[in-house]
Structures are given as structure tokens and as C-alpha cells.
Amino acid sequence: MSSDLPALILGVLCGTGGTIGYVKTGSVPSLVAGLGVGALYTYSSQRIRNNLPYGIELALLASTVLAGSSVPRAIKTGKPLPQVLSVLAASGLIYYGVKFMQRE
Secondary structure (H helix, E strand, O other), rough: OOOOOHHHHHHHHHHHHHHHHHHHHHHHHHHHHHHHHHHHHHHHHHHOOOOOOOHHHHHHHHHHHHHHHHHHHHHHHOOOHHHHHHHHHHHHHHHHHHHHHHOO
16 A cells, blocks of 8 residues: 555545534535645645655644644543544554555
């Protein structure tokens, strides 16, 4: 599997999720956060695919932002959506963390 594919998938999932959150509940923060993190993942995917610098670092940043917003909510509320977002964020952190360490 190419290193850019997980970031692309996470980007699409975040962007779609934020849009669905907005449509269902009218939550502007969900829309902004989903599209923002999704755009960051998608941009990192393009950089990784084109062998440009800082692609993996951007994917790590997007995963950190996603984890920073979802993990506290998952712990506090125990609701499924923050838990799923936390798992996605952890997956991105692990995958791109390993890729970053292998590069060094």
C-alpha cells in the first residue's frame, strides 16, 4: 500500500463526516473541523505521493489535531462518534509515526 493512501482515506472520511454532521445537526464547528482536518490530510497525501517534503509530518499534524479534539470527547461522553474519530486519529498517528521513524 502506498503511504499516501491512508491520508487520502482519512481526509475523505473527515471531510465527509464534518459535512454529514453539519447537515444532520447544523453544527458549523463540525463542518469547519471536518473540512479543515480533511483538507490537511488530503494535502499531506498529495505531498507524499509527489515525494515532496513534509508530507508525513503534515499527516502526523492532522492526526494530532484530530486526536486532540476527539479523545477528550470520547473519554468524557463515551459516545460512538468521538470513539471512532479517536480510533482513526490513533491509526493515523501510529501509521505515520512509524513512517516518520523509518525515514530518519
